[in-house]
Amino acid sequence: MISKPEAVVRGWGVILMVTVSACLLSGCWDRVEVNDLATITAAGIDQYSDNLIEVSLQIYTPPRAGSSTDMSGSEEKNSQNQSTVISATGVNIADAVSKIQEKVPRLLFWGQVEVFVLGHEIVKRNIAGHLDYILRVPQIRGSALIFASRTKAKEILALTPQLRSNSADMLEESNNLKLNLTMSVGKLNIMLEGGNGTGILPSVDIMPPPEGQPSNRRYPAIVGCAVLKQEKLAGFIDEKTMRGVMWFRNQIDKVTVTIAAGSAKAPISVLLNRGKSKLKPRISNGVWEVLVEVDTREILIQNTSRIDISRLKGTQIVEEKVKQDIEKIMNKTLSIMQRKMNADVLGFGEAFHRKYPKLWEKEKGNWDEIFPQVKVKYEIKTVIINPGKRESPTTSRKNGEGG
Amino acid sequence: MRLLMRLLWKWSQTNSKSNSRPQEEQQSQQQLQSQQQLQSQDKLTDNYVSNIARLQTIYKQCSDVVFRPFQIGDTTTASIIYINGLANQETLGELVLAPLMQGKWTMDEGLSSLIENALPVSQVKLLQTLGDCVEQLSNGNTVLIIEGQRQGISIAIAKSDKRAIEEPQAESVIRGPREGFTETLTVNLSLVRRKIRSPLLKSEALTVGRYTGTEVAITYIEGLALKDLVKDVISRIKRIDIDGILETSYIEEMIGDKSLSPFPQSLVTERPDVVAANLLEGRIAIFVNGTPFVLIVPINFFSLLQSPEDYYDRFIFSTVTRWLRYVFLFISMVLPSLYVAILSYHQEMIPGSLFFSIAASRESVPFPAVVEAFIMEIAFEALREAGVRLPKQVGSAVSIVGALVIGQAAVAAGIVSSPMVMVVAITGIASFMVPHYAIGFSLRIIRFPIMLLAGVIGLLGVIMGILAVLIHLCTLRSFGVPYMSPVATVEQKDLKDILVRAPWWKMNTRPSLTINNNIHRQPSKPDVYDKQDDQ
Structure with a gap:
């Protein structure tokens, strides 16, 4: 009855019908329009009471509908604060977030969150449980930055810094500059897991407003770091120690080192052009040792002394001083970590783990006893590669000490 | 499922009914027979009056056919017959009527003497049948019927109204020859012959079309083109049985391997240099009288992405241009779909600051991204089509109004978002980067189902769409040559003209x-x- 080509056509017709209806009838069920999203830019977690925590979400609020018709005015509006902070309490993050979701008429969207701020009290108690939510929710990126606050996280999120659209944006940008130690959620997790809950977080505090400005001009800034031991706060360290940690962890970048040299002890400043550090662990006769190799290149940016940097001898004096300065910073950091906090945030444990994996498995339980005893040697190399645009020292060369 | 089965059953019922129609078919056969060009084998006789009368019945109610009786040397009656406008009337009077009427010719020595002495025309042919007469008249020649002669004479003094050779509009180049084909087959063939002077350049003539009797020439270089391929092309064209061929596209669709595919399986060009280059690569060109477009077979996908200028510019420049073209080919196919998919399903894939600016501009848009994309794409296609069809002066007005309305007013009114306008504009430009209009069009068509898939299942849909297109491309063949060769069946030697331009x-x-x-x-x-x- 039916010739073969017709049957073939019919077969294709059935396949086509089924595919098209499968596509169209299912109706894009998990599609979410951008208009229906409440995009979280930053999240803060505070201890509310003994059992309750408070989660604050900084949510991006797009400019109001219709404002785009007014082309000239819209730009001004854009520069204004575009985020709202909404808070709710709960027994854990998930609980609090679900309560926020009830308040917000849009779907909370974690995909763009860049910054987590942990309140002071949270860091003091224990952060492990909170980190679990952050690491488990699929939408949250591992590259989101995490900070420890010296005050309430909610206050930091609510601030509007002057140079950036919101505080999350500002904290995120500080990462790009690489002046401070930065920690992402993913990296922190690795650090905590590898080091028995030892970790380090940059800490934020609220700076008073510039003189003569109203109090709403207060702004967040990074002030040192919070060192974690067993997933809770062991202590805060200042910027200088933070820099020392960064030297050990090979995170140093664009830093200005100022030294005093010459007979007058006049300050000389060099800008780090490139800095690398490497930990070389060694175990000999039961003594755990780490050789820290630091290799740097500097640019001279200010020379108030009479040292003539264009002469080899002058250069050598400055290089030696810079070297001593770096070693001093590192040594001080080391003693704080080894003696005061006994927290290995310098990456020694990881270095030993890599080199002596089998021994590490045996000894990692005793690391708290071993770490303060680790002997550290430095091998620092400093080279001034560029004396800057100006050749001569401040005063005439005749009196130059270097040459 | 049961409903589906029932539908199928009903369908088969209606189909089986249509099989009982032998009578109908017979009738349509007869009708087709009557459409045949007059191929009368009736001989011309020595009865002059009957010859003329029979020709007049064939050409009755043809106001453009002229019968002009006259006397040869005052003794013999004769007639010239020609089609007004096809024959050159001045030459006719000068070279045929004047010498015959004024001379003292008698028909005693027969026709051949008359041709030798009285007709100063280079191409003269003797005609035996009425069919021959009709054919010669259609070609624009003049037929001379003389009293008492069994044969007619065809005198080739056709006049052809030719368009001048101009620069091709659709395929302009900056560097390269500026001549393009015209509507006249002989001119077109001569243009190619001027480029390839070897006698190995062959062109075989065929006539297709029951009414139109269109001349079709199949051109190839002997020794370069595969013999079987030439045979195949000729046999495919001979199989065409249709009332008329007005453009190359008729043949293209009739002889293509898979005419249901959106991708063209033959190259259409109006440039003699492109035809010559392809003939030199062993391809076959099909010329059709009455159109400046020439068909080239077999081709592959990449032939459609090559511009003649690739070969005239310096090779480094051509190579980079080719890469750019490949990138934009991809963009023109999937950019709107990617935009829709990412914006509706994968918002986390967009960098933060970009996401916020997109979100800000989308805030007042009432439609979902996929609907927005469809609106804009369809509007763009409409604008493009309107711009092509309208006269040039109005066309530019349309594009200005379109650009203003869609680009500015729609965004300002909050009906579409400005990133969407950008996406559509980039896609549009990308589709015009493809040197051959036909392939640009197929990519634009394919864009729509992929957009739908993107709106339904996001990036998965986009990938599915791309895979489906790729699979389809790999199954295509153009006269036996795999469409994606030399990439899908790797021919290393040929890649020098695909990945780069060596x-x-x-x-x-x-x-x-x-x-x-x-x-x-x-x-x-x-x-x-x-x-x-x-x-």
């Missing part, structure tokens, strides 16, 4: 799939050139 001194071989064993373009001694450069 310098001419490295183009030693022709594309291998269309060539007999004759693959060498030039002696492969590239070293010689290099060394000369060094010294």
